[in-house]
Amino acid sequence: MVAQKLNAGFAPVRKLGKLPGLTAQVSYAKEYGEDIFEMQSGALKPGQTVVVLDDLIATGGSAAAAGQLVQKLGGRVAEYVFMVELDGLDGYKSLDGPVYSVFHFPA
Numbered sequence: 001m002v003a004q005k006l007n008a009g010f011a012p013v014r015k016l017g018k019l020p021g022l023t024a025q026v027s028y029a030k031e032y033g034e035d036i037f038e039m040q041s042g043a044l045k046p047g048q049t050v051v052v053l054d055d056l057i058a059t060g061g062s063a064a065a066a067g068q069l070v071q072k073l074g075g076r077v078a079e080y081v082f083m084v085e086l087d088g089l090d091g092y093k094s095l096d097g098p099v100y101s102v103f104h105f106p107a
């Protein structure tokens with residue numbers, strides 16, 4: 001919906017096994033255990049500018065993994081945007097770009 005409002009493209013990052021066709025993958029650490037994120041191999045044009053958008057940032061591991069996937073596919077992360085940031089976990093420190101969060105709550 002955000003991408004539509006901005007008239008921008010949209011490329012989903014999903015957990016392993018949910019996207020069709022060829023994918024790029026990255027594993028990442030979560031608060032409890034590990035997981036794998038995927039993006040479709042042709043999702044980005046070379047050098048394309050990308051905003052990573054998620055509902056929530058806690059440790060920052062998920063968003064950092066999404067950023068790594070974008071880079072793996074030849075994109076450039078301009079910024080990271082969240083609806084909620086859990087303060088105190090310092091998740092933003094894991095991210096290599098500007099971080100914007102609409103709401104802040106204590107972790």
Ligand SMILES: O=P(O)(O)OC[C@H]1O[C@H](OP(=O)(O)OP(=O)(O)O)[C@H](O)[C@@H]1O
Pocket residue numbers: 030031054055056057058059060061062063091
């Ligand atoms: O900053 P982090 O510590 O990585 O946590 C943030 C992630 O946690 C939640 O997803 P979750 O992994 O719980 O899976 P879900 O998308 O199935 O809710 C949330 O949607 C974020 O993607």
Ligand SMILES: Nc1ncnc2[nH]cnc12
Pocket residue numbers: 031056058059086
């Ligand atoms: N600490 C946390 N609280 C709420 N939702 C979460 N999703 C991932 N980590 C979380």
